[in-house]
Amino acid sequence: MSREAEVITPSEGEVFDVELEVDLLRENQRIANENKNRLHSKGIQAIDVMGSVGSGKTSLIKTMVTRLKKTYRIAVIEGDVTTTIDSDLIASEGVPTVQVNTGKECHLDANLIRKALDIMNLDKLDLIFIENVGNLICPAEFPLGSEKRLVVISVTEGPYMVVKHPMMFLDAQTVAINKIDLAGAMEVDPNKLRADVTRLNPKAITVNTSCRSGAGIDEVVRSLGLKPA
Amino acid sequence: MHEFAIATSLVEALFAIAKKQSSTKVIEVQLKVGKLRALSLDQLRFSYEVLSQGTLLQGSQLIIEETSGSARCPNCNYVQELPETGDFTYHFGLPRMNCPKCETPLILEGGDECLITKVRMVVPSERPEPGVPVGPAGAMDG
Numbered sequence: 306m307s308r309e310a311e312v313i314t315p316s317e318g319e320v321f322d323v324e325l326e327v328d329l330l331r332e333n334q335r336i337a338n339e340n341k342n343r344l345h346s347k348g349i350q351a352i353d354v355m356g357s358v359g360s361g362k363t364s365l366i367k368t369m370v371t372r373l374k375k376t377y378r379i380a381v382i383e384g385d386v387t388t389t390i391d392s393d394l395i396a397s398e399g400v401p402t403v404q405v406n407t408g409k410e411c412h413l414d415a416n417l418i419r420k421a422l423d424i425m426n427l428d429k430l431d432l433i434f435i436e437n438v439g440n441l442i443c444p445a446e447f448p449l450g451s452e453k454r455l456v457v458i459s460v461t462e463g464p465y466m467v468v469k470h471p472m473m474f475l476d477a478q479t480v481a482i483n484k485i486d487l488a489g490a491m492e493v494d495p496n497k498l499r500a501d502v503t504r505l506n507p508k509a510i511t512v513n514t515s516c517r518s519g520a521g522i523d524e525v526v527r528s529l530g531l532k533p534a
Numbered sequence: 535m536h537e538f539a540i541a542t543s544l545v546e547a548l549f550a551i552a553k554k555q556s557s558t559k560v561i562e563v564q565l566k567v568g569k570l571r572a573l574s575l576d577q578l579r580f581s582y583e584v585l586s587q588g589t590l591l592q593g594s595q596l597i598i599e600e601t602s603g604s605a606r607c608p609n610c611n612y613v614q615e616l617p618e619t620g621d622f623t624y625h626f627g628l629p630r631m632n633c634p635k636c637e638t639p640l641i642l643e644g645g646d647e648c649l650i651t652k653v654r655m656v657v658p659s660e661r662p663e664p665g666v667p668v669g670p671a672g673a674m675d676g
Contacts, residue, residue, distance in 0.1 A: 318656040321555060327650040329543045443536065446571075472572060475642070507632050507639045 333447055336415035340422060340450025347427045351435060352529055353449060355473060356457030357466060358439035361483040363391045364516040365457055366434050369526060370398045372534045377432040382421045384413040384438050391436060401425065412443040415450055432531070441470035453529055459483040460493040467501035474502055477509050479528040485513040485520060537574055540648065541581035547650060548591055557655035560594040564652040568601045569616070570645040575600070603645015607633035616645060 328334070344351050356362045363383070370379055380401040383392040392404035403421045405413060418435065425433075435451055437444040441458075456477040458466045461484050467474055474480060480502050482495045499511040510528040514521035523533040544565075552560055567573055575598055586592045605614045612635050633640055 318558065318658050320561065321557070321655055321657045323551060323555065323653045323655070325551070325650060325652070327547050327551070329540055329547065329648045329650065332543070442572075446536070472570070 333415045336419055337448040337450040340415055340418055343422060344450060349427060349430050349433055351433045351451040353435050353437060353451040353454040355437045355444045355454060357441050357462055360457045360459040361516055362436050362457045363394055365481060365483060366436055367395055367398060368516045368522050370395065370400055374398060374400055376534055378430050379432045380425055380430050382433060382435045384436060386438065407438060411438055411440050412447050413437050413449060414447045418449045441466065441473045445472045453478045455479045455481065455529060457481045457483055460485060460488045460491045460495065464493050464497060467498055471505050474505050477506060479525055480509050480511045481514045481525055482511060483514045486515045486518060537577035538581040541578055541585055544582060545585045545591060548653065551653050552590055552655055555655060555657050557657050558590060559656040560591050560653060562595045562597060562654040563650060564597045566599050566601055566647050566649045566651050568603055568645040568647040570603055571648055601645060601647055604643055605640035606643050607638050607640055609638040610636045
Protein backbone atom coordinates (compact mmCIF):
# COMPACT_ATOMS: atom_id res chain seq x y z
CA MET A 306 0.00 0.00 0.00
CA SER A 307 1.18 3.55 -0.62
CA ARG A 308 1.31 6.39 1.88
CA GLU A 309 -1.36 8.20 -0.16
CA ALA A 310 -3.89 5.67 1.16
CA GLU A 311 -3.67 7.33 4.57
CA VAL A 312 -4.46 10.81 3.29
CA ILE A 313 -7.84 10.65 1.69
CA THR A 314 -10.73 12.98 1.06
CA PRO A 315 -14.33 11.76 1.38
CA SER A 316 -14.98 12.05 -2.34
CA GLU A 317 -12.27 9.49 -2.96
CA GLY A 318 -13.64 7.04 -0.46
CA GLU A 319 -16.44 4.55 -0.46
CA VAL A 320 -19.34 4.38 1.92
CA PHE A 321 -19.21 1.38 4.20
CA ASP A 322 -21.82 0.05 6.59
CA VAL A 323 -20.94 -1.90 9.68
CA GLU A 324 -23.71 -3.72 11.49
CA LEU A 325 -23.00 -4.63 15.05
CA GLU A 326 -24.33 -4.69 18.57
CA VAL A 327 -22.17 -2.55 20.79
CA ASP A 328 -23.67 -2.20 24.24
CA LEU A 329 -22.90 1.27 25.59
CA LEU A 330 -23.58 0.20 29.14
CA ARG A 331 -21.42 -2.89 28.88
CA GLU A 332 -18.49 -1.60 30.84
CA ASN A 333 -20.38 -1.14 34.09
CA GLN A 334 -22.28 -4.40 33.56
CA ARG A 335 -19.04 -6.26 32.87
CA ILE A 336 -17.46 -5.02 36.08
CA ALA A 337 -20.67 -5.69 38.01
CA ASN A 338 -20.56 -9.30 36.79
CA GLU A 339 -16.92 -9.54 37.83
CA ASN A 340 -17.82 -8.25 41.29
CA LYS A 341 -20.67 -10.74 41.54
CA ASN A 342 -18.46 -13.69 40.60
CA ARG A 343 -15.78 -12.58 43.00
CA LEU A 344 -18.25 -12.35 45.88
CA HIS A 345 -19.75 -15.73 44.99
CA SER A 346 -16.35 -17.36 44.95
CA LYS A 347 -15.74 -16.10 48.48
CA GLY A 348 -19.17 -17.17 49.69
CA ILE A 349 -20.18 -13.58 50.46
CA GLN A 350 -23.76 -12.29 50.20
CA ALA A 351 -23.95 -8.67 49.09
CA ILE A 352 -27.03 -6.53 49.54
CA ASP A 353 -27.64 -3.16 47.91
CA VAL A 354 -29.32 -0.63 50.16
CA MET A 355 -30.85 2.19 48.16
CA GLY A 356 -33.40 4.85 48.98
CA SER A 357 -34.23 8.50 49.25
CA VAL A 358 -32.10 11.13 50.86
CA GLY A 359 -32.56 10.91 54.61
CA SER A 360 -34.90 7.91 54.51
CA GLY A 361 -32.94 6.05 57.18
CA LYS A 362 -30.72 3.74 55.13
CA THR A 363 -27.75 4.09 57.45
CA SER A 364 -29.86 3.72 60.58
CA LEU A 365 -31.48 0.60 59.17
CA ILE A 366 -28.12 -0.91 58.28
CA LYS A 367 -26.73 -0.05 61.69
CA THR A 368 -29.74 -1.63 63.40
CA MET A 369 -29.35 -4.81 61.34
CA VAL A 370 -25.61 -4.92 61.95
CA THR A 371 -26.15 -4.67 65.71
CA ARG A 372 -28.40 -7.73 65.59
CA LEU A 373 -26.48 -9.78 63.03
CA LYS A 374 -22.81 -9.20 63.81
CA LYS A 375 -22.60 -12.14 66.20
CA THR A 376 -23.79 -14.62 63.58
CA TYR A 377 -22.42 -13.08 60.39
CA ARG A 378 -19.01 -11.60 59.59
CA ILE A 379 -20.22 -8.31 58.17
CA ALA A 380 -18.67 -5.38 56.35
CA VAL A 381 -20.38 -2.25 55.08
CA ILE A 382 -19.50 -0.13 52.05
CA GLU A 383 -20.86 3.39 52.39
CA GLY A 384 -21.38 5.64 49.37
CA ASP A 385 -21.78 9.40 49.53
CA VAL A 386 -20.65 12.40 47.55
CA THR A 387 -18.50 13.44 50.47
CA THR A 388 -17.83 13.04 54.23
CA THR A 389 -17.31 9.89 56.28
CA ILE A 390 -20.35 10.52 58.44
CA ASP A 391 -22.12 7.29 57.51
CA SER A 392 -19.12 4.99 57.66
CA ASP A 393 -18.11 6.47 61.03
CA LEU A 394 -21.56 5.65 62.36
CA ILE A 395 -21.37 2.06 61.20
CA ALA A 396 -17.77 1.69 62.33
CA SER A 397 -18.96 2.32 65.88
CA GLU A 398 -20.53 -1.15 65.64
CA GLY A 399 -17.06 -2.62 65.33
CA VAL A 400 -17.45 -4.01 61.83
CA PRO A 401 -15.14 -3.16 58.91
CA THR A 402 -16.43 -0.23 56.88
CA VAL A 403 -15.23 1.38 53.68
CA GLN A 404 -16.32 4.89 52.72
CA VAL A 405 -16.54 5.54 49.00
CA ASN A 406 -16.78 9.21 48.11
CA THR A 407 -18.01 9.71 44.59
CA GLY A 408 -16.96 13.34 44.40
CA LYS A 409 -19.80 14.47 42.23
CA GLU A 410 -21.49 11.40 40.83
CA CYS A 411 -24.98 10.83 42.18
CA HIS A 412 -24.66 7.05 42.37
CA LEU A 413 -22.17 4.29 43.05
CA ASP A 414 -20.92 2.30 40.09
CA ALA A 415 -19.39 -1.14 39.72
CA ASN A 416 -15.89 0.24 39.30
CA LEU A 417 -15.99 2.01 42.67
CA ILE A 418 -17.26 -1.15 44.32
CA ARG A 419 -14.45 -3.14 42.73
CA LYS A 420 -11.94 -0.73 44.24
CA ALA A 421 -13.60 -1.09 47.63
CA LEU A 422 -13.50 -4.90 47.40
CA ASP A 423 -9.80 -4.67 46.53
CA ILE A 424 -8.99 -3.20 49.95
CA MET A 425 -11.26 -5.47 51.98
CA ASN A 426 -10.31 -8.80 53.52
CA LEU A 427 -12.85 -10.90 51.63
CA ASP A 428 -11.68 -14.18 53.16
CA LYS A 429 -13.00 -13.02 56.52
CA LEU A 430 -16.51 -11.96 55.45
CA ASP A 431 -19.93 -13.55 54.92
CA LEU A 432 -22.10 -10.49 54.33
CA ILE A 433 -21.64 -7.03 52.83
CA PHE A 434 -24.17 -4.21 52.87
CA ILE A 435 -23.60 -1.59 50.19
CA GLU A 436 -25.30 1.69 50.98
CA ASN A 437 -25.75 3.76 47.84
CA VAL A 438 -25.99 7.53 47.59
CA GLY A 439 -29.41 8.81 48.66
CA ASN A 440 -31.22 8.89 45.31
CA LEU A 441 -34.28 7.06 44.02
CA ILE A 442 -33.39 7.44 40.35
CA CYS A 443 -29.82 6.97 39.20
CA PRO A 444 -28.59 4.01 41.29
CA ALA A 445 -31.22 1.81 39.62
CA GLU A 446 -29.33 2.15 36.33
CA PHE A 447 -25.94 1.02 37.61
CA PRO A 448 -25.71 -2.56 38.83
CA LEU A 449 -22.90 -3.12 41.33
CA GLY A 450 -22.72 -6.91 41.53
CA SER A 451 -24.99 -7.52 44.52
CA GLU A 452 -27.68 -10.16 44.55
CA LYS A 453 -30.40 -8.36 46.43
CA ARG A 454 -31.78 -4.88 46.74
CA LEU A 455 -33.36 -3.30 49.78
CA VAL A 456 -35.05 0.02 49.07
CA VAL A 457 -35.72 2.33 52.00
CA ILE A 458 -38.31 5.10 51.89
CA SER A 459 -39.86 6.85 54.85
CA VAL A 460 -43.28 8.27 55.66
CA THR A 461 -41.75 11.71 56.14
CA GLU A 462 -41.26 11.95 52.35
CA GLY A 463 -44.98 11.96 51.70
CA PRO A 464 -47.18 9.51 49.81
CA TYR A 465 -45.73 9.60 46.27
CA MET A 466 -42.17 8.27 46.46
CA VAL A 467 -43.06 4.92 44.90
CA VAL A 468 -45.20 6.10 41.99
CA LYS A 469 -42.74 8.87 41.16
CA HIS A 470 -39.75 6.53 40.96
CA PRO A 471 -41.00 3.22 39.55
CA MET A 472 -37.69 1.96 38.16
CA MET A 473 -36.06 1.79 41.58
CA PHE A 474 -38.75 -0.57 42.91
CA LEU A 475 -38.93 -2.98 39.98
CA ASP A 476 -35.86 -4.97 41.07
CA ALA A 477 -36.24 -4.68 44.83
CA GLN A 478 -36.55 -7.78 47.00
CA THR A 479 -37.57 -5.76 50.03
CA VAL A 480 -39.00 -2.29 50.52
CA ALA A 481 -38.83 -0.77 53.97
CA ILE A 482 -41.34 1.94 54.82
CA ASN A 483 -39.33 3.55 57.56
CA LYS A 484 -40.06 5.98 60.42
CA ILE A 485 -43.44 4.25 60.67
CA ASP A 486 -43.88 5.74 64.14
CA LEU A 487 -44.35 9.12 62.41
CA ALA A 488 -47.03 7.97 59.95
CA GLY A 489 -49.84 9.48 62.01
CA ALA A 490 -48.15 12.85 62.36
CA MET A 491 -47.42 12.87 58.63
CA GLU A 492 -50.94 11.69 57.71
CA VAL A 493 -49.34 9.22 55.29
CA ASP A 494 -50.98 5.82 54.83
CA PRO A 495 -48.32 3.08 54.63
CA ASN A 496 -50.89 0.68 53.13
CA LYS A 497 -51.16 2.91 50.09
CA LEU A 498 -47.39 2.89 49.71
CA ARG A 499 -47.43 -0.90 50.04
CA ALA A 500 -50.11 -1.11 47.33
CA ASP A 501 -48.00 1.13 45.05
CA VAL A 502 -45.05 -1.23 45.46
CA THR A 503 -47.12 -4.37 44.86
CA ARG A 504 -48.63 -2.94 41.70
CA LEU A 505 -45.15 -2.44 40.24
CA ASN A 506 -43.46 -5.47 41.71
CA PRO A 507 -45.74 -8.17 43.13
CA LYS A 508 -42.77 -10.19 44.37
CA ALA A 509 -41.34 -7.47 46.60
CA ILE A 510 -41.86 -7.74 50.33
CA THR A 511 -42.90 -4.47 51.95
CA VAL A 512 -42.20 -3.97 55.65
CA ASN A 513 -43.14 -1.11 57.97
CA THR A 514 -40.06 -0.30 60.02
CA SER A 515 -38.86 1.90 62.82
CA CYS A 516 -35.19 1.87 63.76
CA ARG A 517 -36.01 3.54 67.05
CA SER A 518 -38.51 0.97 68.25
CA GLY A 519 -37.07 -1.97 66.30
CA ALA A 520 -40.38 -2.63 64.55
CA GLY A 521 -40.09 -4.70 61.37
CA ILE A 522 -36.33 -5.17 61.52
CA ASP A 523 -36.40 -8.96 61.90
CA GLU A 524 -38.89 -9.17 59.05
CA VAL A 525 -36.55 -7.17 56.82
CA VAL A 526 -33.70 -9.49 57.80
CA ARG A 527 -35.74 -12.58 56.95
CA SER A 528 -36.96 -11.14 53.66
CA LEU A 529 -33.33 -10.75 52.58
CA GLY A 530 -32.69 -14.43 53.20
CA LEU A 531 -30.81 -13.83 56.43
CA LYS A 532 -31.47 -15.28 59.87
CA PRO A 533 -32.41 -12.87 62.64
CA ALA A 534 -30.29 -13.34 65.78
CA MET B 535 -30.47 10.42 32.85
CA HIS B 536 -26.72 10.53 32.40
CA GLU B 537 -27.22 11.30 28.73
CA PHE B 538 -23.88 13.07 28.56
CA ALA B 539 -22.03 10.09 30.05
CA ILE B 540 -23.71 7.76 27.60
CA ALA B 541 -22.96 10.12 24.72
CA THR B 542 -19.33 10.01 25.80
CA SER B 543 -19.34 6.19 25.72
CA LEU B 544 -21.01 6.38 22.32
CA VAL B 545 -18.41 8.72 20.89
CA GLU B 546 -15.52 6.64 22.25
CA ALA B 547 -17.01 3.45 20.84
CA LEU B 548 -17.46 5.15 17.45
CA PHE B 549 -13.86 6.36 17.41
CA ALA B 550 -12.74 2.77 17.93
CA ILE B 551 -15.05 1.44 15.21
CA ALA B 552 -13.95 4.14 12.77
CA LYS B 553 -10.29 3.51 13.50
CA LYS B 554 -10.70 -0.21 12.86
CA GLN B 555 -12.06 0.56 9.39
CA SER B 556 -9.57 3.37 8.76
CA SER B 557 -12.54 5.65 8.29
CA THR B 558 -12.13 9.40 7.87
CA LYS B 559 -15.74 10.39 8.32
CA VAL B 560 -18.80 8.91 9.96
CA ILE B 561 -22.05 9.68 8.17
CA GLU B 562 -24.73 7.92 10.15
CA VAL B 563 -25.09 6.05 13.43
CA GLN B 564 -28.04 3.86 14.35
CA LEU B 565 -28.90 3.22 17.98
CA LYS B 566 -31.42 1.03 19.71
CA VAL B 567 -32.56 2.56 22.99
CA GLY B 568 -35.12 0.92 25.26
CA LYS B 569 -37.82 3.10 26.82
CA LEU B 570 -37.07 1.65 30.23
CA ARG B 571 -33.64 3.28 30.05
CA ALA B 572 -35.38 6.60 30.79
CA LEU B 573 -32.97 8.35 28.45
CA SER B 574 -34.00 11.70 27.12
CA LEU B 575 -33.31 11.35 23.41
CA ASP B 576 -33.22 15.12 22.94
CA GLN B 577 -30.49 15.46 25.53
CA LEU B 578 -28.65 12.49 24.08
CA ARG B 579 -28.67 14.05 20.61
CA PHE B 580 -27.55 17.38 21.98
CA SER B 581 -24.70 15.81 23.97
CA TYR B 582 -23.66 13.82 20.92
CA GLU B 583 -23.57 16.95 18.75
CA VAL B 584 -21.47 18.78 21.31
CA LEU B 585 -18.99 15.91 21.62
CA SER B 586 -18.80 15.38 17.84
CA GLN B 587 -17.56 18.90 17.12
CA GLY B 588 -14.14 18.90 15.54
CA THR B 589 -14.02 15.13 15.13
CA LEU B 590 -14.75 12.72 12.32
CA LEU B 591 -18.23 12.36 13.81
CA GLN B 592 -19.14 15.98 13.17
CA GLY B 593 -22.27 16.30 11.07
CA SER B 594 -23.15 12.62 11.37
CA GLN B 595 -26.78 11.71 11.74
CA LEU B 596 -28.02 9.87 14.81
CA ILE B 597 -30.96 7.57 14.11
CA ILE B 598 -32.53 6.17 17.22
CA GLU B 599 -34.93 3.26 17.30
CA GLU B 600 -36.86 3.17 20.54
CA THR B 601 -37.78 -0.28 21.80
CA SER B 602 -40.55 -1.05 24.24
CA GLY B 603 -39.74 -4.39 25.67
CA SER B 604 -42.42 -6.69 26.92
CA ALA B 605 -43.47 -8.55 30.00
CA ARG B 606 -43.64 -12.34 29.84
CA CYS B 607 -45.23 -14.91 32.15
CA PRO B 608 -42.72 -17.61 33.13
CA ASN B 609 -45.61 -19.93 33.90
CA CYS B 610 -47.93 -19.85 30.89
CA ASN B 611 -45.78 -17.81 28.46
CA TYR B 612 -48.36 -15.07 28.04
CA VAL B 613 -46.67 -11.96 26.65
CA GLN B 614 -47.76 -8.40 27.25
CA GLU B 615 -46.33 -5.55 25.23
CA LEU B 616 -45.55 -2.52 27.33
CA PRO B 617 -47.80 0.43 26.47
CA GLU B 618 -46.88 2.92 23.77
CA THR B 619 -48.01 6.03 25.55
CA GLY B 620 -46.16 9.30 25.94
CA ASP B 621 -43.07 9.44 28.12
CA PHE B 622 -44.63 10.88 31.25
CA THR B 623 -47.66 8.65 31.41
CA TYR B 624 -45.61 5.65 30.30
CA HIS B 625 -43.43 5.77 33.33
CA PHE B 626 -46.20 6.80 35.63
CA GLY B 627 -48.53 4.05 34.54
CA LEU B 628 -46.51 0.86 34.24
CA PRO B 629 -48.90 -2.04 33.76
CA ARG B 630 -49.95 -4.28 36.56
CA MET B 631 -47.18 -6.81 36.72
CA ASN B 632 -49.17 -10.01 37.31
CA CYS B 633 -50.19 -12.30 34.48
CA PRO B 634 -53.85 -11.67 33.65
CA LYS B 635 -54.28 -15.38 32.94
CA CYS B 636 -52.60 -17.11 35.84
CA GLU B 637 -51.60 -14.31 38.25
CA THR B 638 -47.90 -15.28 38.19
CA PRO B 639 -45.61 -12.23 38.39
CA LEU B 640 -44.45 -11.21 34.90
CA ILE B 641 -40.80 -10.92 33.93
CA LEU B 642 -39.67 -7.84 32.01
CA GLU B 643 -37.81 -8.64 28.79
CA GLY B 644 -36.00 -6.06 26.72
CA GLY B 645 -36.86 -2.39 26.75
CA ASP B 646 -33.60 -1.60 28.52
CA GLU B 647 -31.15 -1.75 25.62
CA CYS B 648 -28.62 0.91 24.78
CA LEU B 649 -26.86 -0.38 21.67
CA ILE B 650 -25.08 0.85 18.57
CA THR B 651 -26.54 -1.29 15.78
CA LYS B 652 -25.10 0.23 12.64
CA VAL B 653 -22.45 2.71 11.59
CA ARG B 654 -22.21 4.17 8.11
CA MET B 655 -18.84 5.69 7.32
CA VAL B 656 -16.48 6.70 4.57
CA VAL B 657 -13.49 4.45 4.17
CA PRO B 658 -10.54 5.04 1.84
CA SER B 659 -10.82 3.13 -1.43
CA GLU B 660 -7.32 1.81 -0.98
CA ARG B 661 -7.51 1.15 2.73
CA PRO B 662 -5.27 -1.55 4.12
CA GLU B 663 -6.79 -4.94 4.81
CA PRO B 664 -7.73 -5.43 8.44
CA GLY B 665 -4.79 -6.91 10.31
CA VAL B 666 -2.14 -5.15 8.26
CA PRO B 667 -0.47 -2.42 10.29
CA VAL B 668 -0.57 1.04 8.71
CA GLY B 669 1.72 3.22 10.75
CA PRO B 670 3.26 2.79 14.19
CA ALA B 671 2.54 -0.53 15.85
CA GLY B 672 -0.98 -0.82 17.18
CA ALA B 673 -2.67 1.32 14.54
CA MET B 674 -5.20 -1.42 13.82
CA ASP B 675 -5.92 -2.24 17.42
CA GLY B 676 -9.24 -0.36 17.31
